[in-house]
Every structure is written in C-alpha cells, then in structure tokens.
Amino acid sequence: MTALSVIIPTRNERENVALVLDRLLACVDAVDDVDVEVIVVDDSDDDTPDQVAAYPVRIEHRPPADRIGGLGGAVMAGVRLARGRWILVMDGDLQHPPEVAIRLAKAAMESDADVVIGTRYAGRNTGLDGATRLFTAYSALGLAKALFPRRLAAVSDPLSGLFAFRRDAIDLDRMRPQGFAVLLDLLLRHPGLRIAEAGFAAGPRNAGRSKASFGQGVVFLRHLLRLRRHRLAGQLRHRTGGSRLRELGRMVAFGLVGLSGLGVNTAALWVLYDRLGLHHLLGVCLATIASTTWNFALTDAVLYRRGPGRAARFWRFALVNAGLLVPRLPVVEMLVRAGVNVYVANVVTLSALFLLRFLISDRVIYGADAQRRDPVRTLVDLGPPLASRTRYAYLPYRYDVWGLVRIGSQIMLPELEYFRAPRLGADQVDITVRVGDVGGRRPRHRATMTRHVGHDVLRYEEHLGRLGANFRLELGPVTDVVVGPLLAHSPHVVYTNIVEALLRFTLVSRGHMLLHSATVSLDGVGIMLSALTDTGKTATVLHLVRDHGAVFLSDDMTVIDASGRAYAFPKPLTISSHTLRAVQAEDLTPREWRRLRFQSRLHSKGGRSLALRLARFNLPIMGMNALVQMIVPPPKYSVDRLVPCRIGDSAQVTELFVIERGPSGETALDPADAMERLLRNTDDAYGFPPFSHLATALGYERLREQEREILSGFLAGVRGRVVASDRFGWSDAIRGHLTRL
Numbered sequence: 001m002t003a004l005s006v007i008i009p010t011r012n013e014r015e016n017v018a019l020v021l022d023r024l025l026a027c028v029d030a031v032d033d034v035d036v037e038v039i040v041v042d043d044s045d046d047d048t049p050d051q052v053a054a055y056p057v058r059i060e061h062r063p064p065a066d067r068i069g070g071l072g073g074a075v076m077a078g079v080r081l082a083r084g085r086w087i088l089v090m091d092g093d094l095q096h097p098p099e100v101a102i103r104l105a106k107a108a109m110e111s112d113a114d115v116v117i118g119t120r121y122a123g124r125n126t127g128l129d130g131a132t133r134l135f136t137a138y139s140a141l142g143l144a145k146a147l148f149p150r151r152l153a154a155v156s157d158p159l160s161g162l163f164a165f166r167r168d169a170i171d172l173d174r175m176r177p178q179g180f181a182v183l184l185d186l187l188l189r190h191p192g193l194r195i196a197e198a199g200f201a202a203g204p205r206n207a208g209r210s211k212a213s214f215g216q217g218v219v220f221l222r223h224l225l226r227l228r229r230h231r232l233a234g235q236l237r238h239r240t241g242g243s244r245l246r247e248l249g250r251m252v253a254f255g256l257v258g259l260s261g262l263g264v265n266t267a268a269l270w271v272l273y274d275r276l277g278l279h280h281l282l283g284v285c286l287a288t289i290a291s292t293t294w295n296f297a298l299t300d301a302v303l304y305r306r307g308p309g310r311a312a313r314f315w316r317f318a319l320v321n322a323g324l325l326v327p328r329l330p331v332v333e334m335l336v337r338a339g340v341n342v343y344v345a346n347v348v349t350l351s352a353l354f355l356l357r358f359l360i361s362d363r364v365i366y367g368a369d370a371q372r373r374d375p376v377r378t379l380v381d382l383g384p385p386l387a388s389r390t391r392y393a394y395l396p397y398r399y400d401v402w403g404l405v406r407i408g409s410q411i412m413l414p415e416l417e418y419f420r421a422p423r424l425g426a427d428q429v430d431i432t433v434r435v436g437d438v439g440g441r442r443p444r445h446r447a448t449m450t451r452h453v454g455h456d457v458l459r460y461e462e463h464l465g466r467l468g469a470n471f472r473l474e475l476g477p478v479t480d481v482v483v484g485p486l487l488a489h490s491p492h493v494v495y496t497n498i499v500e501a502l503l504r505f506t507l508v509s510r511g512h513m514l515l516h517s518a519t520v521s522l523d524g525v526g527i528m529l530s531a532l533t534d535t536g537k538t539a540t541v542l543h544l545v546r547d548h549g550a551v552f553l554s555d556d557m558t559v560i561d562a563s564g565r566a567y568a569f570p571k572p573l574t575i576s577s578h579t580l581r582a583v584q585a586e587d588l589t590p591r592e593w594r595r596l597r598f599q600s601r602l603h604s605k606g607g608r609s610l611a612l613r614l615a616r617f618n619l620p621i622m623g624m625n626a627l628v629q630m631i632v633p634p635p636k637y638s639v640d641r642l643v644p645c646r647i648g649d650s651a652q653v654t655e656l657f658v659i660e661r662g663p664s665g666e667t668a669l670d671p672a673d674a675m676e677r678l679l680r681n682t683d684d685a686y687g688f689p690p691f692s693h694l695a696t697a698l699g700y701e702r703l704r705e706q707e708r709e710i711l712s713g714f715l716a717g718v719r720g721r722v723v724a725s726d727r728f729g730w731s732d733a734i735r736g737h738l739t740r741l
C-alpha cells in the first residue's frame with residue numbers, strides 16, 4: 001500500500017510547478033522505503049498541465065465546469081484519488097519548500113498525531129508577500145480564532161496550506177471545504193483529532209500571482225459562518241454541561257451559600273480573635289476552616305446534590321480554600337496595618353475572591369469528569385535541536401537499580417536513595433540527570449511538548465519561559481535529562497514525572513517491569529498487593545510488616561521479571577491519613593510526627609485528585625506541583641523509620657491480592673483478569689501529565705506490549721484473589737488466608 005500521497009493543488013502555476021516537482025521528486029527519491037505518490041489537482045487556464053506531463057505524477061485536470069469548491073474542492077478531489085495512508089497537502093508555488101514539506105510528512109508518519117500542521121507563526125517569517133496579504137491573513141486567523149476559541153486553542157495556523165494527516169482519521173463525507181479554508185474545515189469537522197504543529201519558514205512565491213482575492217475573502221467569510229452554524233447545531237444536540245443561564249443560576253446560589261459562609265466566618269473570627277484573644281492572622285486561618293466546612297456542606301448537599309466520593313470532594317474544596325489563604329493573608333495584614341478593622345479586612349478579602357472560588361468550584365471541583373481537550377500543545381521541530389546549556393558535568397549521585405538500570409544525577413533523588421551506588425563509574429550509567437537552561441526566554445500561552453525529528457530529543461516547556469518547569473530529554477544509548485532550575489528544586493517531581501517513567505522504559509528493555517504494586521515476603525512466601533491509588537495498600541503493607549512480621553520489599557512500585565521473581569524497590573512511603581494509624585511512631589520526634597500528619601493530608605487523595613483535575617486546564621501544572629512540593633515536601637520517611645522491619649532483596653511471588661473497598665469477602669481471580677487489573681492499576685499511577693506525552697514519544701504502545709509479556713510470565717505461577725473490606729481489614733484477611741493454605 002502507498003505510504004504517502006502528496007497532493008498539490010495548482011491554478012495557473014506554469015512557471016512554478018516544474019520547479020516544485022523537480023525538488024519534490026528529488027527528495028522523495030531520498031526517502032528510503034517510503035512509497036510515495038504525487039497527485040496534482042489542476043484548475044488552470046494556462047498550460048500548467050503540459051508542464052506536469054513530463055513527470056511521473058498523476059495529474060487531475062478539472063475543466064472549468066467541474067471546479068467546485070475552488071482550492072478546497074481541488075484538495076478534496078485529490079484526497080479521493082489518494083491511496084496513501086498519510087496525505088500531505090502543499091502549495092505549488094514554492095512557498096512550501098518541498099524538502100521541508102517532505103520532512104514534515106515523515107515526522108507526521110512517525111508520530112502518533114492524526115494531523116501535523118505546518119505553522120507559519122512559530123518563527124518570524126510568515127512568507128506572506130505584501131502588507132495587504134499579511135493583513136488579510138492575520139484578520140482571517142483572528143476571526144477564525146474568535147469564532148472557535150476552544151476548538152482552535154492549541155492551533156496557531158488553522159489556515160495553513162501545508163499539512164499532513166492520517167487518511168483513516170478523517171471522514172471525507174463530513175467535509176465541505178470551500179476556497180482556502182481546507183485545513184480549517186478538516187479541524188472543525190473532526191473534533192477528536194490529535195494535533196501537532198511544526199514551525200516552518202514559508203518562502204516567497206516563486207512567480208505568478210496569489211489567488212487570494214476579495215472574492216476568496218467573501219467565500220471564506222461565508223464558509224466560516226456556515227461552520228459556526230453547523231457547530232452551534234451540534235452543540236445544542238450534545239449539550240451536557242448546562243447552559244449559561246444555568247451557570248448564572250449556580251453562581252447566584254453559590255453566592256448565597258457564600259454569604260451565609262461570611263456570617264459563619266465572621267462569627268468564628270469574633271470568637272477566636274475577640275473572645276479567645278488569638279492573633280488576628282491565626283484567627284483568619286481558623287475561621288476559614290470553619291466557614292469552608294459550612295460552605296462545603298451546603299454546596300455539596302444543596303447546590304450540586306452529589307452522591308459518593310464526598311471525602312475526596314471535601315479535600316479538594318478544603319485545599320482550594322486553604323490555598324487561597326496564601327494571597328489573602330498578606331492583604332488582610334496590609335489592610336489591618338493601614339488601620340482597617342480586622343472583620344472588615346477579612347470580609348473584603350473573602351468577597352474579592354468570590355468569583356475565583358466560584359469558577360474553581362464549578363469547573364474543577366464539580367466540573368464534569370468528561371475528558372477535555374489536552375491542554376499541552378505538541379510541536380514537531382524539523383530542524384536540529386539546540387543544545388541546552390548545562391553548567392555542570394559531574395554527577396555526584398549514582399544509583400544502581402539491581403544492576404538493571406544505572407542512573408547518575410546532579411541532584412539527589414530521594415526516591416532512589418536505597419539504590420545509592422557511590423562506586424558506580426560515570427561511564428556506566430544509562431540515564432543522566434543534570435540541571436541546565438531549558439526553554440525559551442519568553443513566556444508562552446500553553447505548555448508545549450516539542451519533538452525534534454530524527455534526533456530523539458524531546459523538550460517540555462511550561463508557560464513561564466526559563467522560570468517554568470521545563471525539561472529536555474535526549475534519547476540514545478544513554479538517556480540524558482536536563483531539568484530547569486525550578487524542577488531542580490523539586491527532585492520529587494523530577495523523579496515521579498520524569499525519571500520513573502524513563503526507568504519503566506529502560507527496565508522493559510532489560511526484560512523487567514516496573515509494576516504498580518506492593519510486595520512483602522511472609523514466612524518465605526512472596527505476596528503481591530495491588531489496588532487503585534489510595535485504597536489502603538500502604539496501610540495493609542505496614543500492618544503485615546508490623547503485626548505479622550512480614551519482610552518488606554516494596555510499597556508502590558515493584559520490579560518484576562517473567563519468572564515470577566519480585567525485587568525490592570523501597571521508596572520513601574507516601575503516607576495518607578488512613579495509613580497513619582498503621583505507623584509505629586516511636587522513632588519519630590513529636591515535631592516530625594506533627595509534620596507527617598499535615599503532609600499526609602496534602603499528599604494523599606485530596607491533593608492528588610485536585611492536581612489531576614487541574615491538569616485538564618491550561619495551567620503550568622508541573623510547575624505548580626513543584627512549588628507545592630517545595631513548600632510542603634512529601635513525607636520522606638523510609639519504611640523502617642515508620643515501623644521496625646527488615647527490607648528484603650527479592651522474593652518468588654506466589655500469591656497476589658487485589659484489595660478493594662466494599663463488603664468483606666474474597667473471590668478468586670483468573671490470570672487474565674489479574675493481568676488486566678494490574679495493568680489498569682499501573683496506568684492509574686501514571687495519570688499525571690506530562691507522562692502521556694512523554695510516553696507516546698517514547699513508544700508507549702510497544703512498551704505496553706512488552707510489559708504484557710513480562711507480566712503474563714510473572715503471573716504464570718501466581719494465584720490471584722480479590723479481597724474486599726470496608727474496615728481496613730485486608731491485612732488480617734490476607735494473614736488468615738495464608739494460614740489456611
């Protein structure tokens with residue numbers, strides 16, 4: 001089957017088309033083992049068809065009567081003739097340099113995107129000749145973006161004439177492009193497309209005149225309005241989120257709840273400040289807790305009438321309100337110092353944040369779970385990558401994960417401390433982590449993942465330019481990671497969002513898998529536990545270790561192989577509030593203990609679910625995450641600090657328990673089912689962005705296949721059970737089960 005069809009629409013391009021085809025065919029020849037066909041769809045009145053005749057390309061000449069749709073119709077006619085799995089559309093006047101166009105198409109074919117757009121707005125050169133043409137191009141762009149702000153949010157050049165798309169991602173019968181709005185029509189009529197962009201410098205038109213005219217402008221406007229109407233009709237049919245009017249209603253109700261909350265807040269502040277004599281800022285904090293609880297009870301029960309999952313919603317709600325204390329407190333203090341009454345200052349700052357609180361509650365906390373459009377923009381860079389400047393070459397921290405993966409890092413990675421290997425040579429590592437300058441100087445509208453084609457370089461940059469959470473990966477025999485300064489201060493984020501993902505890929509290439517699960521060895525029997533995040537897995541492990549004398553191997557991730565062997569992977573434990581009860585605190589100072597209780601709140605369910613929800617919006621989520629981790633570091637205690645225990649090396653696993661919440665009971669689990677659950681739970685652990693972008697670039701599909709194979713070997717000698725409990729009774733059930741064996 002043809003791999004790529006190149007479609008070139010032409011209208012009176014007699015001086016240009018031969019040059020285009022010469023250069024195009026020259027680089028198509030160089031494209032090894034890609035089978036390419038070229039289709040020229042011609043609407044000319046000059047002798048363009050004669051110019052094309054000498055070339056090994058297909059020409060479709062449309063006589064004047066058949067020229068429906070103009071440029072758009074011509075492209076569609078070409079697509080109907082095309083046999084390629086991928087289709088590249090490009091202009092026939094050399095404004096799209098054929099070498100660049102082919103490079104773009106090849107990049108697209110290697111990517112997992114459905115459409116790759118050549119954008120003129122990623123660099124300076126727009127290639128638009130003349131001020132008028134420039135002006136109309138910008139107006140058309142502005143208009144399109146204004147009419148479809150969300151759908152075109154991540155697309156900088158929806159009117160580009162250079163783009164490549166996957167043939168089977170597009171439904172031809174849906175498309176009705178008119179004139180120049182070909183790509184726009186395609187994008188708007190296929191909402192679910194995975195889109196990437198590649199910046200390129202458009203050249204000047206070689207000869208002849210542009211076919212953009214006043215008439216084309218009118219065609220464009222009419223088409224835009226038609227698309228808009230079509231979209232509105234679609235919206236009415238699929239509307240789920242409620243109308244503007246209903247949103248306004250919710251805002252009013254939210255306001256009434258908030259008003260009552262103001263009363264509660266002020267009363268609480270009066271008691272704390274006036275009666276109990278607390279410092280006014282402390283009073284403001286504590287009063288906020290009181291009113292938050294009040295507001296939540298009313299909002300949740302009356303306004304949104306939500307069912308289960310209440311605790312998680314409460315913690316999201318509470319975290320948002322606690323977070324808003326950060327901007328509030330300094331303002332309260334300023335006002336008070338300026339002589340404003342404490343109660344007035346409190347109410348003023350609360351009211352000022354009303355709209356923000358409503359929006360966060362409505363969109364983030366109570367917003368529909370439906371997947372929104374991915375906020376991260378994907379760019380393909382067709383040029384060679386810029387080297388990132390690192391200030392430092394020496395890697396003081398070396399880690400050796402069971403001789404399988406070796407890491408050298410400039411920053412300490414607390415999660416890997418167990419694997420510290422000071423004697424490991426710098427030339428023996430598989431992954432390096434350094435600090436350097438990544439990312440452009442200027443801020444950007446959204447987070448971007450850029451892939452350099454043919455160089456295996458990936459760059460993730462967030463909104464804040466150099467200051468944001470940026471990193472760069474260069475893949476090769478050694479994977480080099482460079483993280484920006486912000487991430488360098490949050491090694492926890494570097495580890496969980498970058499290094500652990502890379503570990504997973506490297507381990508698989510060595511026949512091992514990093515499985516989201518906990519493992520202990522009890523009386524010589526290897527036991528694996530799996531659960532969705534935040535079920536109670538860690539608590540169960542701690543109970544097994546503390547009450548039943550199990551040897552600890554891992555709590556969050558386990559290294560396994562296809563022979564059923566599990567290797568220890570002891571990270572510092574993430575202690576959620578329900579896990580605290582299983583901790584034996586003798587070794588902790590009272591201060592550490594207090595801190596742990598606070599940290600456990602933030603870093604458990606509420607914090608994670610809030611972060612996951614925020615990640616769907618156009619926010620610098622990794623940077624926010626890094627900041628939070630810097631302010632409240634995650635609990636950093638290793639398991640033997642929390643409960644006295646021995647950490648083992650490896651164990652042959654024969655028992656698997658999938659733990660669930662629910663009425664107590666045990667059911668057998670067949671191997672296929674066990675496999676699905678383990679994989680699902682592993683995916684769940686990697687839900688946080690930008691993992692999905694990293695993963696696709698690194699070849700996630702293949703990884704999953706290989707992991708499947710390893711896991712199926714591992715499970716061959718394992719008996720699986722589902723253990724349900726509603727009272728955190730898993731460890732006793734497991735113990736009981738083993739004694740019965």
Ligand code: GDD
Nearest residue numbers: 009010011041043070071074091092159161180210211212
């Ligand atoms: N078959 C056919 N029929 N081809 C056409 C027609 C038509 O009615 N009109 C234009 N073309 C061909 C031209 O021969 C050229 O190869 C290509 O389409 C682009 O036309 P230009 O006339 O060179 O357009 P431009 O350079 O002003 O516009 C560029 O920017 C637009 C957005 O601002 C192009 O890249 C357009 O595709 C793009 O939409």
Ligand code: MN
Nearest residue numbers: 093095205210
């Ligand atoms: Mn042109």
